[in-house]
Amino acid sequence: MKHSKLLILSAALSVTFLSACEVSNHENSKVQQSTLKGKDNMQPQSPMLNEIFSSEKYIRPGQSKDVNHIVSKYLPIGSSKEEVINKLNEMNQNYKEEGNIIHAGYRKKTPPMTPQAGVRITLKFNNFSYLENIDSEFSYAQ
Incomplete structure (x- = not known):
C-alpha cells in the first residue's frame, strides 16, 4: 500500500515537472519566436522616428x-x-497645432512594467509662420 502511494506521488510530481518543462520549452520554441518576431520591436512608420529610435538606444530610464x-x-x-x-503628414506623424507651436511625438508601446521609449517634439514658428526653433528629446519613461 505504501509502495503504491509513493509510486502515485512520484508519478504526479513527474507529470507536473514535465508539464512545466513543456511550457517553458514552448515559450522558447521556434514557433513561438516566429509568431512574436518583431512585435515588441515594432517601429513607427515615420522615417524620422525610426532614425531617432535606432540611434538613441543607450540611455537609461528616466534620462532624456x-x-x-x-x-x-x-x-x-x-x-x-x-x-x-505636409512633411509631418507624409511621415504619418501625429501632431497638434496651438497657435505658432506644433507639438508632435510618439510613445512606443511596450509590455507593462517596461520602460517606455518616447519622442517629444515642439516646433515653434515666428509671426511669419516660418520654423525658428526645434525642441525635441528622446526618453525612456519609468
Missing part, C-alpha cells in the same frame, strides 16, 4: 537626450508651417 540634430534633418529651420505640416 536631445535629438534636435535628427529632427532638423527632416524639418529644417526656416521651413514654412505649411511645409512642416
Whole structure:
C-alpha cells in the first residue's frame, strides 16, 4: 500500500515537472519566436522616428537626450508651417497645432512594467509662420 502511494506521488510530481518543462520549452520554441518576431520591436512608420529610435538606444530610464540634430534633418529651420505640416503628414506623424507651436511625438508601446521609449517634439514658428526653433528629446519613461 505504501509502495503504491509513493509510486502515485512520484508519478504526479513527474507529470507536473514535465508539464512545466513543456511550457517553458514552448515559450522558447521556434514557433513561438516566429509568431512574436518583431512585435515588441515594432517601429513607427515615420522615417524620422525610426532614425531617432535606432540611434538613441543607450540611455537609461528616466534620462532624456536631445535629438534636435535628427529632427532638423527632416524639418529644417526656416521651413514654412505649411511645409512642416505636409512633411509631418507624409511621415504619418501625429501632431497638434496651438497657435505658432506644433507639438508632435510618439510613445512606443511596450509590455507593462517596461520602460517606455518616447519622442517629444515642439516646433515653434515666428509671426511669419516660418520654423525658428526645434525642441525635441528622446526618453525612456519609468
